[in-house]
Amino acid sequence: MKPAPFSYERPSTEAAVLERLAGHGQRAKLLAGGQSLMPMLALRLVRPDVVIDLGGLPDADRLEEHDQELKIGPLVRHQAVVDSALVRSKIPGLAQAAGWIGHREIRNRGTVLGSLAHADPAAELPALAVALGATLVCRSQKGERLLPAAEFFLGLFQTALAEGEMLVSCHLPLNDLTAASVFTEFALRDGDFALAAVAASLLTTADGKVASVRCAVAGMGPMPVSDPSAEQQLIGETASEAVFTDFAHDLLSHAEPQDDLRASADYRLKLAASLIVEALTESMAAGRKGGNARV
Amino acid sequence: MSEMPGRVAVRFVVNGRPVEREVEGRQSLADCLRDGLSLTGTHLGCEQGVCGACNVLVDGQVVRSCLMLAAQAEGCQVTTVEGIGEGDRRLNPLQQAFLDNHGLQCGFCTPGMLIAATALLKENPHPSREEVTAAISGVVCRCTGYTDIVDSILAAADAMAR
Numbered sequence: 001m002k003p004a005p006f007s008y009e010r011p012s013t014e015a016a017v018l019e020r021l022a023g024h025g026q027r028a029k030l031l032a033g034g035q036s037l038m039p040m041l042a043l044r045l046v047r048p049d050v051v052i053d054l055g056g057l058p059d060a061d062r063l064e065e066h067d068q069e070l071k072i073g074p075l076v077r078h079q080a081v082v083d084s085a086l087v088r089s090k091i092p093g094l095a096q097a098a099g100w101i102g103h104r105e106i107r108n109r110g111t112v113l114g115s116l117a118h119a120d121p122a123a124e125l126p127a128l129a130v131a132l133g134a135t136l137v138c139r140s141q142k143g144e145r146l147l148p149a150a151e152f153f154l155g156l157f158q159t160a161l162a163e164g165e166m167l168v169s170c171h172l173p174l175n176d177l178t179a180a181s182v183f184t185e186f187a188l189r190d191g192d193f194a195l196a197a198v199a200a201s202l203l204t205t206a207d208g209k210v211a212s213v214r215c216a217v218a219g220m221g222p223m224p225v226s227d228p229s230a231e232q233q234l235i236g237e238t239a240s241e242a243v244f245t246d247f248a249h250d251l252l253s254h255a256e257p258q259d260d261l262r263a264s265a266d267y268r269l270k271l272a273a274s275l276i277v278e279a280l281t282e283s284m285a286a287g288r289k290g291g292n293a294r295v
Numbered sequence: 296m297s298e299m300p301g302r303v304a305v306r307f308v309v310n311g312r313p314v315e316r317e318v319e320g321r322q323s324l325a326d327c328l329r330d331g332l333s334l335t336g337t338h339l340g341c342e343q344g345v346c347g348a349c350n351v352l353v354d355g356q357v358v359r360s361c362l363m364l365a366a367q368a369e370g371c372q373v374t375t376v377e378g379i380g381e382g383d384r385r386l387n388p389l390q391q392a393f394l395d396n397h398g399l400q401c402g403f404c405t406p407g408m409l410i411a412a413t414a415l416l417k418e419n420p421h422p423s424r425e426e427v428t429a430a431i432s433g434v435v436c437r438c439t440g441y442t443d444i445v446d447s448i449l450a451a452a453d454a455m456a457r
Contacts, residue, residue, distance in 0.1 A: 002326075005321055007320055008321075038344065041321070055369070079356075104414070105411070109362065190429060191433055
């Protein structure tokens, strides 16, 4: 239960982090909040030669609005997101998603970007990033790539981050659709990993037709599941539980839930369908209340 | 101490006392507190972030000390269970409430519970029963069934309001 030995480095600039990352290659692991990496080190599921702590980077905990986007820096912790008035008012689904993560002890240390880079299939934030169309900024000594979240997650704990690359920022659009965002999940106990989790956002027109919709689910396969063509089909339909249920069915046709001790795959599918309908309904109500409906 | 590969100099403040250590890069804050600083009130159950017995306050926030490297505590204010009393070995109202309400049996989880409750009551001096339950949901107790722990924290909130 103790990590294998490693060298610890704490650079004080991003350039120095990228330089070390380039030098060490796959022998190095980046450490942000450590709430996923530390257990993996303790269990020796990972044995890096070098751990590069991002804790010395100045202003890395910046969470700010810029050009109608929310920009999240590499050391923004989950609890900072939960407590942010900006996030709660302009992109409430993000605050809700962060609030579902682990226990308070974990939220006080764990970071948004760390969770995205870790890409746990049951994690909340990857699904939220996919649903709300986040852009992930990946930087290395060679330059910078901007990846849509839907192209960032490649599989179980697999992302598009290349060797020598670091996730330096997550940009989330701030608009009427994200202002109506909702995140909900079901776990057996407070703080447990979700059996299924849903990020959703839906706006309706004045006459009750779906104007725009985004949705992704977590815990239902190796990475977040979404279905842009089902979203397109939902647009123009009169919003109702029945059409939401059909949408959930279409989306979940891409899901690959697993049986385990906590729940059967079949139960997870039913749970996810019910959570999708619930989240879409809640988001629709939030959108109307905020006067955000677009024609 | 000779400069061995992987050793890191770290300075932080524990319970108001500045400390300076040379630690292995891999050493957790929990091990540093217990083995390096003899603050054995912080308990280690699972060493993988599940049980909560190792909870401490870092800059006033409750965190798992097994999920933090000692080196990451650089420049931080750390408070362990030894640091929450009132000096002269007197119990503070929270500790007294645990004693009065049978909020502990074997005592293994108690440091984690006390630290979680300390953080809660600082942020929310009048928590509901549900808020208390949520605040201690990250600490596992195998003896009490939690009821007496929740009662203790609610009693402490009452006592502190008086």
